[in-house]
Amino acid sequence: MIEAVGLTKRYGDKLAVDNLSFQVRPGAVTGFLGPNGSGKSTTMRMILGLDNPTSGTVTICGRPYRELPNAPRQVGALLDAKAVHGGRSARNHLLCLAQLSGIPARRVDEVLDVVGLHDVAKKRSKGFSLGMGQRLGIAAALLGDPQVLLFDEPVNGLDPEGILWVRNLMKSLAAEGRTVFVSSHLMSEMALTADHLIVIGRGRLLADMSVKDFIAANSAGFARVRTPDTEPRQREKLTSVLTEAGAHVLPEQDGALRVTGLPLPRISDLAHEAGVRLWELSPHQASLEEAYMRMTQEAVDYRSTTDQKAGLMQPLPPGAEPPLPVPGQGQPGWYVPPPPQRDRPSASDTDAHAQDTPRTPGASAPARQPDSAAPAPRTASAASEQPSAPVAASADSAPSEDAR
Template sequence: MIELDGLTKRYGEKVAVDGLTCTVRPGIVTGFLGPNGAGKSTTMRMILGLDHPTAGDVRIDGVRYAELADPLTYVGALLDAKAVHGGRSAYHHLLCLAQSNGIPERRVGEVLETVGLMAVARQKAKGFSYGMGQRLGIAAALLGDPRILMFDEPVNGLDPEGIHWIRNLMKSLAAQGRTVFVSSHLMSEMALTADHLIVIGQGRLLADMSMADFIRQHARSYVRVRSPQRERLLDALHEAGIAASAAPDGALEAEGDEAERIGELAAGQGIVLHELSPRQASLEEAFMRLTAGSVEYHAHQEAVPEPEGWGAGWQGCAR
């Protein structure tokens, strides 16, 4: 279990983390979300004692990270896949970590097998692709068979098979009763992986709830309806007090999740339906709605001016 209590970090005038209080519990995958610059990486670094809080406290199973006798057997973390001595082989990188933490050498082979790197175990890490580096970082996190695992953008550089593998790995680790804390910008992947979400913006806690509750509270639910008797259906919905609007393709979108009521209403008035489907907005939409006011960097699309003489030049090419 990871417990954050009023965790705060300032860099001069900049407040990176602002009074963050939450608990990352065992037995589930907890997703850690926030816009760029929200303070996610700083928070993870403070959990691991790599940065010191300006105020507040963070405990791992009741103690600070610095107080752990053999930290890799309590916490395994992937924060930077490039944090490897390029001149060492994958095997010797892990062996060095094992020997300095009192971990049996047999674990090196076990975790290399787990992450699929046994065939390149004796190759130098500097020749690894980014995805292979990610796998090596995950192997290092698993080395001490820890009860708590932290992953920062674990699917970066992985191919679809690798993404599927790490997703199932995190779920299986949580099913074993371990604490799994994962940060990612890939909303579609987080929606398939996480059971619980902690969302921050500008260093402050915005949400701490289950995935289902988060989407329910922050995303739009509606029922998509198509009918050849569209106007009659629209009138019937309005008379029943159901707000509906036209979709770009001519279908109707009725607010809420009353698909059964709409179906019964249409049947009672003899209105033919070609589609009646409840829709739930995605995690990405829910996240964007919640964090809209906490985004530090906004991109603006600008019209690109046509280069001078473009038209004439194009016509010349055409000839």
């Protein structure tokens, strides 16, 4: 079991973790959630003794990590999958870790089979993909067959098959009675993997409860109601009836209705009394992602904003097509090519036009322009907006080594 009591970490003026207390119990997968910069990585580093807390304590099975006898056999962790010497093969990397901890060499081959890297065990890790590096990091965490495991973004870079494998691995480890602590930003995966959640924001504890209780506490259930698509009047009639009964009705994009404030049996009775046929009446609960966003909306440090230049756009006239976005527009070195010029009429076209144009008495025929005549000069404003020669490409625009 992992237990933190009043855990606090300060870096100068930055308070990364603020009086954090929680327990991670064995026999369950505990998800560790929080926005970027909330203190998740710092907390994990303090659990593993990589950072010293400013105040408070954190213990594993009742002891600080540094006091555990032969800690790699009791605690396994994946914090950074890239923390591998690129010149070593996967097997040699694990073999070095095993020798340092007194783990038999046969265990190396066992974990390579578990993570699916047996066929590339003799290849240097610098040639591994991101997903292969994650598998190697998981193998290192499992090497000592520990009872406590910590994983930071374990499915990063894995394909769908690998994600499913990690999910089943976490559940099987917890089913064996081990303590499994997983940090992740993938809410959909946490909803399928975790049994319990610890949510922090700006270094403080926001929630410590089961996934089911967390969703129920931070979201409201709703009923999804659908009437026959061919009878829009019934949909309008039902909306009016439910609203009068005190429900809050919102239209869905697919034509259904989202109803809150009334239980399903009451919705069914009202529809029956109004003579409205229902094609669907089903209960729905918000997802873990929706509940998480509601919980942490005030604890996000890095939030995108609307492009301020959007307010400069003028409405288009009716029937006008919206302009296509131009990549790089407004950036330094951006060049606007001059608009294509209309082809000058040929001599035969000019003669034909002159013959077709009616002449008034006393008017002379239009004079022909020589073929070498220069086009009309551009105005000063146009000349200033369109340079005569393209601007030289910057170094950043040169093709990369991979592209060449």
